[in-house]
Amino acid sequence: MKAIFxxxxxxxxxxxxxxxxEKVEEKVSKKELTESGREILKQLRELKKEEEDALAALDDEEEKDAITKILExxxxxxxxxxxxxxETTEEPTRVKRAARRGARRAAAxxxxxxxFARRLRRNQRRAAQKRRRHARRHQRNLRRAARKIRRLQRRG
Incomplete structure (x- = not known):
């Protein structure tokens, strides 16, 4: 029962x-096409028929297949x-936009x-100053410690 339904x-x-x-084909042929368009459509259909007849006249199946492959x-x-x-008719506007955008990107x-270079130079300068300050502080601390030791030795 289910199979029948x-x-x-x-x-x-x-x-x-x-x-x-069929309705779509009728609408296209009747409403949208002019007389010259209908004539061209008729000629194209006739050419298609002639092509099919010429292929039917061939006896060799391999040759028919080769011809149909070439036509396809x-x-x-x-x-x-x-x-x-x-696609190329749509592209020029996109290409122009992309080209302008590319210039903006290059500037950016x-x-x-x-x-980045400014930040890098600033950071490198800070690091160098930090190394120098550390070295100076270390030298001061060493001198202070040496003075303290000398003072203690003089007393001692």
Missing amino acids: FAIGLLAVSSLAFAEE KEEDETDKEEKELE RRAARRR
Whole structure:
């Protein structure tokens, strides 16, 4: 029972999908195309029919397969070229924005490098001063200790 309902449901869905495809084709051919567009579409369909008839006339199956593969490759290449053309029409605005942004980034990088170099020099200078101060303090402490020892020895 479930299988029957499932099969009927699949048939209904497929028939609806097929009907929608036909409606779309009718709308495209009737509303959007002009007379010259319809003529061109008709010619293209005739060419497609002639291509299929020519392939059907061939007896050698391997040759048919080779020809169909070549035709499919050519169609794929033309599709790729069309996609690339569509993408290139959108790219110039992006490229310009990216180029401007790149200059900003370069300026920001230069500024960041300058800040880093300044901070590095400042820290190195502080470290050097700290080493000198430590050495001076150490020397003072040594002198003080030596004086203290001398004083104690004089008393002693």
